[in-house]
Amino acid sequence: MKVLMNAGPWLTVPPPGYGGIENVVATLVPALREHGVEVVLASVGSSDLEVDELISVFDDGRFGELQKPYNQVMGLAHAHQARIVAELRGRDDIDLVHDHLEVVGPAVLAAYGGPPVLHTLHWDLRKHPQFYGAFPSSIKVNGVSESQLARAPEALRAASLGAIHLATPLAGRRVEAGRGEHLIVMGRVCGLKGQHVAARVCQKLGLPLVLAGPVSGRDSQAELDAVAQDPDHPLHGHPDVRYHLDQVTPYLDGDLVKWVGAVGGEERDRLYASARAALFPIQWDEPGGTAVVEALALGVPPVGLRRGCLPEIIDHGRTGFLADTEEELAEWLLRIDEIDPEECRAEARRRFSPSVMGERYLELYEQVLRGA
Ligand code: UDP
Known part of the structure; x- marks a missing residue:
């Protein structure tokens, strides 16, 4: 089977640090190739994932341009998608397209009408309601959690072949890092990930907290200050940046809460693996939760609010804790040592390994091909 895997034009595969879809593709592709699937990756030229072929329109990821006006962002996505359609027109050896590009992905592929398409929904489906309300009927979809699909508009549920949870290459791999206090x-x-709630809870309990991750692509306080001071900066007033400055920055004054910017590669794995617990005080219905699955794989018990996909991933009391309120979150954090890290690791190996994800996707590909 030969699959064209569309990762979009935003970041390289694998991503340099933060990266949702690109991480998923980097995890899935090696597992598929182990099953003999040939993969043509549509991404950017600097992607270095091992594949059978790489096609691209841009040399480097366009993530930095996502803050541009909507029609310009769509223009980039359309240019990428047009390259894929041109490729499909010129050859007949692609059996199936596995598409991960929001909005323009399925729309363009359906209009072209080439090989069968499976589109994976990575998104918070409240976005783009018109688009998802009138989803092209020729395209099949899958979700990344049952809860995501349960909240999806009817047209998407009709096109759905079910949910496949996210996976991580960290499942079954041992990351050597001593257990820290943080x-x-x-x-x-x-705002969606709720770092301000984590900061508030940890400050109340006197527990050290590390916040790792970018703010709209920005990695340091100096970069954020520059944005805040420059009214002509394209990110000036951007909700994520304002959120950081208004809600999280006040907690960064003392010694207890630290923001380390985006971390990647082994540095990320070690920092993550050395934590006592991973906090998910989410303020939205988290669709897939790669970071939750990674916490389990690293033997770091996850503690989060009972929303979105979290109840499907965390087995309350056995592999982590689920809370209904901020107060409860604090209570469970104090009992974190009751969770056995080995139980978390075993759960990740059993449910969230790349080979489990690869097998599930192969089943879906076969279902799509039979339907076509
Ligand atoms: N991540 C990372 N470095 C950071 C912050 C996040 O590598 O500084 C990774 C994280 O480990 C996970 C992904 O980015 O693999 C985030 O995916 P998730 O599904 O948790 O959240 P999303 O941002 O896609 O909603």
């Missing part, structure tokens, strides 16, 4: 939030710094 708790951690690993993720984009924004």
Whole structure:
């Protein structure tokens, strides 16, 4: 089977540090290739994931341009997608397209009408309601959690073949890092991920907290200050940046809460693996939660609010804790030593390994091909 895997034009695969979809593709592709699937990756030219072929329109990731006006961002996505359509027109050896590009991905592929398409929903489906309300009927989709699909508009649910949870190459791998005292939030710094709640809880309990992740692509306080002081900067007034400055910055004054910017590679793995617990005080219905699955794989018990995909990933009392309120979150944090890290690791190996994800996607590909 030959699959064209569309990772979009925003970041390289694998991503340099933060990266949602690109991480998923980097995890899935090696598992598929182990099953003999040939992969043509549509990404940017500097991606260095091992694949059978790479196609691209841009040399480097365009993540930095996501803050531009909407029509310019769409223009970039359309240019990337047009390259894929041109490729599909010129050859007949692609059996299936596995698409991960929000909005323009399925729309363009459906209009072209080439090989069958499976589109993976990575998103918070409240975005782009018109688009998802009138989803092209020729395209099949899958979600990354049951809760995401349960909240999806009817047209998407009709096209859905089910949910496949996210996976991590850290499942089954041992990262050597001594256990530290700190708790951690690993993720984009924004209102949805709730870093301010984590900071408030840890300050109340007197527990050290590390916040790791970019703020709208910015990695240091100096960069954020520059944005805040420059009214002509494209990010000036951007909600994520304002969120950081208004809600998180006040907690960074003391010694207890630290923001370390985005971390990647082994540095990320060690920082994450040495935490006592991973906090997910999410303020939205988290669709997939790669960082939750990674915490389990590293033997770092996750503690989060009972929303979105978290109840599907965390087995309350066995592999982590789920809380309904901020107060409860604090109570469970004090009982974190009751969770056995080995139980977390075993759960990740059993449910969230790349080979489990690869097998599930192969099943879906076969289902899509049979339907076509
Ligand atoms: N991440 C990272 N460095 C950071 C912050 C996050 O490598 O500084 C990674 C994190 O480990 C996870 C991904 O970025 O693999 C975030 O994916 P998730 O599904 O948790 O959140 P999203 O941002 O996609 O909503």
